[in-house]
Amino acid sequence: MTMAAEPLQTALQSWAEIDLPALRPNLDQTVQSLVESRETSLQARKSLGERTKTLKRAIKTASDDGTTTSIASLATECKATIKAYQGEIDSLTKRCKLSESNFTKLYDVIYNREDPAASLRRAMEIVQSRDDQLENLLGAMEELNGELEGVREKEQAWAAEREELLTQLKESEVRKDHDENNNNNNSNNSALSLAEREELIQLRSEVAEYEVEFKGLKNQDITIRKLEAKIEQLEKDREHELQTELSKAREELAEVEGRRATEALEREAITSRKVQSLELQLRAERAGREASASQLLAAEDGLGEHEAAWEAQKQILVGDADRLREELAECARERDEVRLRMEAVLERDEGGSGGDGTTTTPPSSGGAKMLLAEYMSERKAYEAEIGELSDTCNALREELRAKEDSISEERTSAKSKIEVLERERVTLTNQLSSLELKVANAPSQDVVDKMRHELRILKRLEYNALDIDHNDRSDPETTVGDDLESVLVAKLRKVEADLVRERREKSEGVKEREELNSELDNVKKSLGEAEELVASLENDLQLAVQTPTPSKTTSRSNSSSAELPYAPTNPPNPNTLQKVLDPNAPLIVDSNPITKPPTASAASQERANDDHSVATIVMAQRDRLRARCDALEAERDSFKRELQVQVQTSESLKTDNTKLYEKVRYLQSFNATSGGSMMRGRNSSLSSDRDLDIEALESRYEASVDPFRQFSRAERQRKYNEMSPLEKVVFIVAKTTLGSKEMRKALFFYVLGMHLLVFVTTYHWSHSSSCDFLHKHEALAHFHGGMPLPESPAGEAAAAAHQAAKLLDSN
Structure with a gap:
């Protein structure tokens, strides 16, 4: 029992270290704080x-x-509402952190303790052994009861025998009394009384023994009854204690087993999902490997067949070339034989002519010419055949070279495909290993579900969205279908949508107001400028009409006053303009008359006044033009500054839009993984009412997020910076020429045309050079109207005939 009780003692000590009564106040406090935070x-x-x-x-x-x-007031109310929502989000995050910290503390306290199931299992074993002992004791008690019943039966038998003996004793006493009354009996009767007395004494001794035994049996019966009562009481107490302990142990075991079962089911589901995903990945990888292996085998088989075919064709072409060489050698040998025969015939002709001492006859010269013509025709035929054979041989060599090049290109392409497939296999293995590491390092499903729930609440409270039902204008707090979080999210989305719409309308109204104000300012400015221009022109006109003979001082003063733009010294007189337009019109009476200087009557004075007025008008126009140019330059500078500000704001708006699209993209991915029909309805309403260009935002977001694109861009910039100026020029030219499909197509046709031109030119040049060579050859000159070689009498005769023909032609 001590060995069995040691694990229970250790478990009791380990669980006693937790000090649950001391821990309960902290737990109650945390629960109270959580309840209060929930109420708040x-x-x-x-x-x-x-x-x-x-x-x-x-x-x-x-x-x-x-x-x-x-x-x-709307702006202040919006700020207050947003601050309230932010405060609620902060309180929710605090609640989440507090619950997480309490859970981690409780987990740290319980995790290092032993499993109570083992100790309870040992306790159950001990209880079971004690129950077995009690059953054995009960069996022994039943045996004792059986023995006691046997003893009682014996006691009853002994009591019956005692009663018989007592009756016999009474009878013997009666007999004794009778015998004492009859003292006068004989000796035989006295002998019988002595025997009876001995028997009586023996019976008394037996009765005394039986009484002693009966007293011992009664004591045993009393002790047995007491023991039975004690055993029954102990059994009842033990059964009560065992029932209470078993109920507690069963409850604890049910809780622990339920938790373990849920955890095991969750782990099993997680592992099953992981195993399914890994199986799918392995199947995909195996299929890819099998496909790549089949492609490699097919490529290798095709490559072997192509190589065998090309080798066979190559052997055939080599055999044809050897055969053509042999035929060419035979033709050369035949040509040499014909040449030798020709030389022999010529020598024989020369020998015959030398022996006779006379000149050759015309028949002999005619036979030589016929032989020479036959020889030349045969030579031409041989040369034509040799040219054809050489052309065919060259064509076969070119075809063989082209086939070898194609075979080498196919080999390189097959090697490149094999390398690409090998790299793909390596990348797939790396991806598989990384996925296995991710699966191993992935958090549990409980943590993920909790985080998803918290993130769902935070996102639904934070990000903008439209209301689910625009036509539902009832109080969201009275709705029963959704919880308070979804109601708050719907209300927040509706408020944000209304706020965005009001902001948009407000911005449009502000823009329209600014535009109208700017138009009004421009109109007022143009009106003021026109009034100033009219006033200045009237002053100039008045000065031109009424100014006397200018002197140096007046001209200086006028020039100094004219240098000031739009600076008339006196208000304009309306009668001046009216007089110029209509001399017969009546004068306009002015409340503030201007003192008119006396007008001159001489023509020279009027001419001088006209010149001075024209000069003043030109100078005033110059000053106005200068002021206008300054105003336009200032307006241009303001426009430049405004353009810079607008560019900066557009860049900031682009960054804000990319961030907003990132949030929307994250929400879409989250809704795609955990959303239902309600989220799909929200997404449909959002997609129907969105105002942004999602494609442009997506492209900009992908360009900003894609690390491969950023890395390639950085590498491209680094390589470009490392280039020399000449390489940069070549790179820019190649990029501009090969950057579009049309330029590539034009370059291809240009290169093809240049190759064709070079080929045709080379062929024409070679043909013309061979023809010129044949034309200029001395042995064949007479075929083209030239003189033959004077090596033979026939040649000399032909040369003489040719010279005679030339003389006749010249005469």
């Missing part, structure tokens, strides 16, 4: 609902009024 969050949510209602009212008032005060 509920109150905060109610206040958020009230704030959203006030925000709706402010939005309605702002949309109805459209005043700056209502817009300012």
Whole structure:
């Protein structure tokens, strides 16, 4: 029992170290704090609902009024609402962190302890052994009861025998009394009384023994009854204690087993999903490997067949070339034989002519010419045949070279394909290993579900979205279908949508107001400029009409006053312009008359005044033009500054849009993994009402996020910076020429045309050079109208005939 109780003692000590009574106040405090935080969050949510209602009212008032005060109140209300939502999000995150910290503390306390199931199992074994002992004791008690019943039966038999003996004793006493009354009996009777007395004494001794035994049996019976009562009491107490302990142990075991079962099921589901994903990946990789292996085998088989075919063709071409060489050698040998025969015939002709001492006759010269003509025709035929054979041989060599090049290209392409497939296999193995590491390092499903739930709440409270039902205008707090979080999210989305719409309308109204204000300012400015221009022109005209003979001082003063743009000294007189337009018109009476200087009457003075007025007008126009140029330059500078500001704002808006698209993309991926029909409805409503160009945002986001593109761009820039100027020029030219499909096609046809031109030119040049060589050859000159070689009498005769023909032609 001590060996069996040692594990129970260690388990008891390990669980006693937890000090659950001391830990309960902390747990109660944490639970109380969680309950209070939950109540405060509920109150905060109610206040958020009230704030959203006030925000709706402010939005309605702002949309109805459209005043700056209502817009300012709407902005303050929006800020307060957003701050309230941020505070609620902060409180939720604090609650999450507090629960996580409490869970980790409890996990650290419980994780290092032994499994109570083992100790309870040992306790159950001990209890079972004790139950077995009790059963054995009960069996022994039943045996003792059987023995006691036998003893009782014996006691009853002994009591019956005792009663018989007592009756016999009474009878003997009666007999004794009778015998004492009859003292006068004979000796035989006295002998019988002595025997009876001995028998009586023996019976008394037996009765005394039986009484002693009966007393011992009664004591044993009393002790047995007491022991039975004690055993029954102990059995009842033990059964009660065992029932209570077993109920507690069963409850604890049920809780532990339930937790373990849920954890095991979750782990089993996670492992099954991981195994399924890994099996799919392995199947895909095996299929890819089998496909790559089959492609490699097919490529190798095709390559072997191609090589065998090309080798056979090569052997055939080599045999044809050897045969052509042999035929060419035979033709050369025949040509040499014919040449030798010709030389022999010529020598014989020369010998015959030398022996006779006379000149050759015309018949002999005619036979030589016929032989020479036959020889030349045969030679031409042989040369033509040799040219054809050489052309065929060259064509076969070129074809053989082209086939060898194609075979080498196919080999290189097959090697490159093999290398690519090998790299793909290596990348697939690396991806498989990385996926296995990711699966091994992946968190449990409980943590993922908790994080998803928290993220879902935070995202639904944080990001912009449209309301699910635009036509539902009822109070969201009274709805029963959704929980408070979904209601808050729907209300927040509706408020954000309304806020965005109001902001857009406000921005459009502000833009329209600014445009109208700018147009009004421009109109006022142009009106002021026109008024100033008219006033200056009237002053100039008045000066031109009424100015007397200018002197040096007046000209200086006028020139100094004219240098000031739009600076008339006196207000214009309307009568001046009216007089110029209509001399017969009546004068306009002015409340502030201007003192008119006396007009000159001489023509020279008027001419001088006209010149001075023209000069002043030109100078005033120059000054106005200069001021206008300065104003335009200032306006241009302001436009440049505004353009820079707009460019900066556009860049910042692009970055904001990319960030917003990143959030939207994350939400879409999250909704795709965990969303249902409601999220699909929300996504459809969002896709129907979105105003941004998603494709442009997606391309910009992919370009900003893709690490391979960034790495390739950085590497390209680094390589470009490392290039020399000449390499940079070549790179830019190649990029511009090969950058488009049309340029590549034009370059291809240009190169093809140049190759064809070079080929045709080379062929023409070779043909013309061979023809010129044949034309200029001395042995064949007479075939083209030239003189033959004077090696033989026939040749000399032909030369003489040719010279005579030339003389006749010249005469």
